[in-house]
Amino acid sequence: MNTLLPVASVGSLPKPSWLAKPEVLWSPWELEGAALVDGKQDALRIAVQEQRNRGVDIISDGEQTRQHFVTTFIEHLEGVDFENRETVRIRDRYDASVPTVVGAVSRKQPVFVEDAKFLRQQTDQKIKWALPGPMTMIDTLSDRHYKSREKLAWEFATILNQEAKELEAAGVDIIQFDEPAFNVFFDDVQDWGVAALERAAEGLGAETVVHICYGYGIKANNDWKATLGAEWRQYEKTFPLIQQSSIDIVSLESQHSHVPMDLIELIRGKKVMLGAIDVASEVIETPDEVADTLRKALQFVDADKLIASTNCGMAPLPRDVAYGKLSALSAGAAILRAELS
Numbered sequence: 162m163n164t165l166l167p168v169a170s171v172g173s174l175p176k177p178s179w180l181a182k183p184e185v186l187w188s189p190w191e192l193e194g195a196a197l198v199d200g201k202q203d204a205l206r207i208a209v210q211e212q213r214n215r216g217v218d219i220i221s222d223g224e225q226t227r228q229h230f231v232t233t234f235i236e237h238l239e240g241v242d243f244e245n246r247e248t249v250r251i252r253d254r255y256d257a258s259v260p261t262v263v264g265a266v267s268r269k270q271p272v273f274v275e276d277a278k279f280l281r282q283q284t285d286q287k288i289k290w291a292l293p294g295p296m297t298m299i300d301t302l303s304d305r306h307y308k309s310r311e312k313l314a315w316e317f318a319t320i321l322n323q324e325a326k327e328l329e330a331a332g333v334d335i336i337q338f339d340e341p342a343f344n345v346f347f348d349d350v351q352d353w354g355v356a357a358l359e360r361a362a363e364g365l366g367a368e369t370v371v372h373i374c375y376g377y378g379i380k381a382n383n384d385w386k387a388t389l390g391a392e393w394r395q396y397e398k399t400f401p402l403i404q405q406s407s408i409d410i411v412s413l414e415s416q417h418s419h420v421p422m423d424l425i426e427l428i429r430g431k432k433v434m435l436g437a438i439d440v441a442s443e444v445i446e447t448p449d450e451v452a453d454t455l456r457k458a459l460q461f462v463d464a465d466k467l468i469a470s471t472n473c474g475m476a477p478l479p480r481d482v483a484y485g486k487l488s489a490l491s492a493g494a495a496i497l498r499a500e501l502s
């Protein structure tokens with residue numbers, strides 16, 4: 162692996178059209194039964210191969226085995242009714258059909274550990290696995306049992322910690338918690354959000370990431386972003402808390418977003434996974450654009466702590482665009498690496 166400026170995608174990548182309908186978020190599976198199990202593994206193999214071919218250093222599963230980054234995890238837990246789904250408003254922005262908590266939640270068996278073992282077999286490179294963060298989980302369900310966001314978040318943190326420890330034992334090097342909700346519920350982040358996240362990551366030897374973004378490039382998110390003004394300063398509220406936390410790496414948006422670059426100073430000391438690829442546009446960045454973004458970040462983060470990444474997942478993009486963006490990301494990181502060495 163490159164010691165300087167390693168390249169990593171945030172997580173999701175487009176699925177092959179024979180596995181799920183392309184360019185649709187949370188699209189239903191095209192296969193079932195044993196064919197679905199095989200199909201997911203084949204898709205995961207392709208995702209790994211594409212990442213390696215395109216110069217990605219830290220390999221992820223591209224979320225090929227899950228339909229949704231939050232609900233797929235929740236649906237595997239006890240105490241959750243995922244057949245009688247309810248429609249709730251996600252992050253105060255858009256409606257989605259979600260599972261309902263109807264009793265005490267627990268994890269009777271591992272959720273992603275077999276998939277992670279399979280990923281581990283595919284490569285000797287570092288691997289990263291993404292889990293939803295506790296706050297984003299409670300924002301993506303309906304709760305008829307605990308009736309307290311904080312209480313349920315702590316339950317989920319305990320469950321996530323069990324899963325994370327088994328992922329680590331399966332050979333995962335980096336465990337990422339996706340917390341887009343941290344960009345919305347600032348009081349909760351302060352009161353219990355960061356503490357619940359630390360609980361989820363407690364006792365791990367693997368490096369830990371928190372990914373905080375402005376979401377996929379879907380209409381509801383783009384409409385919301387249009388209301389945020391000329392400067393997006395949401396990170397300003399959460400970064401000082403995260404800087405004080407036990408989390409090792411912060412994954413954030415930069416490319417074409419209105420986040421002032423100097424906010425990175427607020428997490429000085431942490432590794433930074435900088436989004437140098439815009440996932441809300443089908444235009445593939447040039448390597449020079451990527452290098453420019455990374456170069457600007459170096460005013461606020463030490464070079465040995467910078468990881469070149471994407472703003473968010475790329476599941477809804479056309480496959481050639483998503484993989485073209487990964488190539489651009491690697492080429493851009495290579496330009497800057499050459500300058501630095």
Ligand SMILES: [Zn+2]
Pocket residue numbers: 171341372373374375376377472473474
């Ligand atoms: Zn994201």
